[in-house]
Amino acid sequence: MSFLFRPLKIRGIELRNRIVMSPMCMYSAENGYPNQFHIIHYSTRAYGGAGLIFIEATAVEERGRISINDLGIWSDEHVEAFAHLVKTCKEAGAKVGIQLAHAGRKAEDCPGWERAKKKRRGSKNSIAPSSIPFGKNWEIPKEMTKEDIEEVKKAFVKGAERSVNAGFDIVEIHSAHGYLLHEFLSPLSNKRRDEYGGSFENRTRLLKEIVRGVRKVIPDSMPLFVRISAVDWVEGGWSIEDSVKLAKELKDEGVDVIDCSSGRIIEEESIKEYPGFQVPFAERIKRETGIRTMAVGMINSLEQAEDIVGNGRADLVAFGRKFLRDPYFPLRWSKRLNIDNLIPWQYKRGFLS
Numbered sequence: 001m002s003f004l005f006r007p008l009k010i011r012g013i014e015l016r017n018r019i020v021m022s023p024m025c026m027y028s029a030e031n032g033y034p035n036q037f038h039i040i041h042y043s044t045r046a047y048g049g050a051g052l053i054f055i056e057a058t059a060v061e062e063r064g065r066i067s068i069n070d071l072g073i074w075s076d077e078h079v080e081a082f083a084h085l086v087k088t089c090k091e092a093g094a095k096v097g098i099q100l101a102h103a104g105r106k107a108e109d110c111p112g113w114e115r116a117k118k119k120r121r122g123s124k125n126s127i128a129p130s131s132i133p134f135g136k137n138w139e140i141p142k143e144m145t146k147e148d149i150e151e152v153k154k155a156f157v158k159g160a161e162r163s164v165n166a167g168f169d170i171v172e173i174h175s176a177h178g179y180l181l182h183e184f185l186s187p188l189s190n191k192r193r194d195e196y197g198g199s200f201e202n203r204t205r206l207l208k209e210i211v212r213g214v215r216k217v218i219p220d221s222m223p224l225f226v227r228i229s230a231v232d233w234v235e236g237g238w239s240i241e242d243s244v245k246l247a248k249e250l251k252d253e254g255v256d257v258i259d260c261s262s263g264r265i266i267e268e269e270s271i272k273e274y275p276g277f278q279v280p281f282a283e284r285i286k287r288e289t290g291i292r293t294m295a296v297g298m299i300n301s302l303e304q305a306e307d308i309v310g311n312g313r314a315d316l317v318a319f320g321r322k323f324l325r326d327p328y329f330p331l332r333w334s335k336r337l338n339i340d341n342l343i344p345w346q347y348k349r350g351f352l353s
């Protein structure tokens, strides 16, 4: 008996299993539009058996891109291309989610593949809660005014509305990995003195306002996920206790799943990655708040994934790099477990022996 391959219903959406393709930037878009690459890349993983495909970080504002090759949904013109992508993945039996994002002080205005080679990183137009750069060779971001904050809020809400129009099943708000919303949460990057900085209540205000705004424009039947960095891995930074408290509040605001990643708020952090290193965060948040969680990070074996779901440590398991290496691992795992309804009929002969 498998726990990983059991369906899960969240609000009006039923996932065929608990296997999720984690959002991963592919730096292959122009002007934000998904193209033929995205259609093939994502639908292949959908035919590969994922229950839920998350489309990579998709910018809600043009200035909020990690690179000029990010996907974006900052205009109504983007909707049609996303609708085609979503429809293609759904035809393969997967549900499709979009990760709405704003890069904040980590925004860059060069091609994705050139970012790491640059001596001075970042963008001269980047914005952040405070004018503190991500690292020593990074541009100093502009401290956001109240008007900037209002604009960003509206951009997330419009992005969610457009996602509904494009036919997405699920919306995830990206509040992790040192991008804009995480920058507001963490005391390391947020030194504001107004109602958006200082106390826990103030630092979490923007995320909660965005969640509230998004929940209002998406249908009641549509699940809402939030990805957080459960800890900053830095002394004096955001802690797991903060995450538990935030998760409780987000649950009350209508968030359905906390997607538990970690880190990336400052350049000098040191994360020791090992198999399942972030699972304890998903487990604790789930246990202490009752909200559903998604585990991610170096989860690579069937046994590991079954342990996570079967022992109630998380409800969903997201796989990142494994899906890049091998789009078909869910099919092979289902074969090992004698589950015969996941393999597309066209591929059955490849799995006979």
Ligand SMILES: Cc1cc2nc3c(=O)[nH]c(=O)nc-3n(C[C@H](O)[C@H](O)[C@H](O)COP(=O)(O)O)c2cc1C
Binding pocket: 022, 023, 024, 025, 026, 056, 057, 099, 174, 176, 177, 227, 261, 296, 297, 298, 299, 318, 319, 320, 321, 322
């Ligand atoms: C190429 C690449 C791009 C990524 N882009 C995103 C992204 O757009 N949004 C996000 O939240 N995480 C992103 N991540 C992090 C992954 O979603 C995932 O959390 C991480 O790779 C750990 O999982 P894994 O060990 O299964 O790969 C990216 C990771 C990779 C390898």
